[in-house]
Amino acid sequence: MITFILKKLGKLAALLAAISILSFILISYSPVDPVRSYIGAEISRISPEQQKNIEQYWGLNQSKPQQFLQWAKALTQGNLGTSLIYREPVSEIIIDRFSASIALMGLAWLFSGVFGFLLGILAGMNEGSLLDRLIKSYCFILASTPSFWLGLLLLMFFASWLGWFPVGLASPAGSLTGEVSFADKINHLFLPVLTLSIVGVAGVALHTREKLIEVLNSEFIRFARAKGESGIKLFWRHGLRNISLPAISLHFASFGELFGGAVLTEQVFSYPGLGQAVVKAGLGGDVPLLLGITLFSVIFIFVGNFIADLLYVVIDPRMQIKPSHD
Known part of the structure; x- marks a missing residue:
């Protein structure tokens, strides 16, 4: 190890x-x-x-x-330089902006994983049915839908037409940090989180469906059915453990897609996170800030892939780490 x-x-x-x-x-x-x-x-x-x-x-x-x-x-020496646009140390900007982005990405990552897993289970348990075809079609459409386009649709419908949610930002315009309530933060987070969650569902759902179908067609499941087990009991005792950890591993490996989607989503909703800082730095030629955020994003994605690799080792004994003889 x-x-x-x-x-x-x-x-x-x-x-x-x-x-x-x-x-x-x-x-x-x-x-x-x-x-x-x-x-x-x-x-x-x-x-x-x-x-x-x-x-x-x-x-x-x-x-x-x-x-x-x-x-x-x-x-x-631990110095990322000073931003030309914000005229502050790059490290401070990254810390400040990432604290806002982590709330957006964390909630979207959690919800997309949970709902994707549930949809995959429903599709896999009902293979070939109308429900299975509907879920697959839904996921294929989501997989080809740009996050910024979906964000614009949600923004027009829920914020502009219905007026249920604010158009953008992370807090009411003109309010001080100490004056922003938890309800206000959730209200501003809802649409960006919904956008990222909807887009992130497809991969987990399709993977979970295929894995569950594979498990349900295995020899030990046939043996369990021969013993009289079926339905939810069969899935709970034999299927859940075999599909949950691979889905979790896949979800950790999706940090790159999550970060890329957050960049576009934050720009659509004018959310003050790392994504918006990247766009401003690119348009303003802010080399130190762009380089700093680029390196930070590489580390962020690497951490997700590293956790996924560790989980794969735990899940599949055939992938146990062996000494290299190169």
Whole structure:
């Protein structure tokens, strides 16, 4: 297990290095001028000498390799740099924005897993029936539905037409942090969480259905049926354990899709999380913030996949970790 963990950490280090280099190259050659973005509408009042001073202050007057090496050196010291847009340390922005995003992603991850698992059970227990076909069709439609498009539909229907929920943000506009009640937070979270939950249901439901059908057609289930067991009793005693842990593992491995969906969903609902910060950083050419969020997202997705790998080892004895003889 120690060797397994060390190998995973080594892969993470190599992945972070590769992602850092590739992301820096792509971001630094963006057509967006970070100086103009930093100055904003006052660019016409800034002299060329002042613009050069700003470039020198942010290190933008250096060559691209020098900028990357300077950023990498600061990173090894735990410094992600300062955001050009927010003019705050990148680490503080990530912590602040992730605290908002984790509530959105956590609730969506939980609900999509629970409802996806239940739908998969209903479809698998009724294989070939009208209910099974309806659930499969529903999941296939969801799997091909962009989260931002679904979010816009929910926003128009529930917020604009019916007026049941706010149009966006994480709290009422103009309210201070201490004045926001728990009910207000839930009210603003409802539509973004619903959007991510609906989209995330498909994978878990289809996987659970296939696994349950496989289990129900196995020899030990036939033996149990021969002993007189059937229906809910049969599923509870023999089916639930065999399908629950694989579904949980799959759900942990879906952190990447969850993070990507949250980026688009937060933008649709103007939710102040990491997703909205990514979009603003991209449009504003904020290289330090973009790189910081990119590395953080890689670690976030890696953690989900790592937990999934550990669960797979626990679930299937054939995947037990063996010493490498390479």
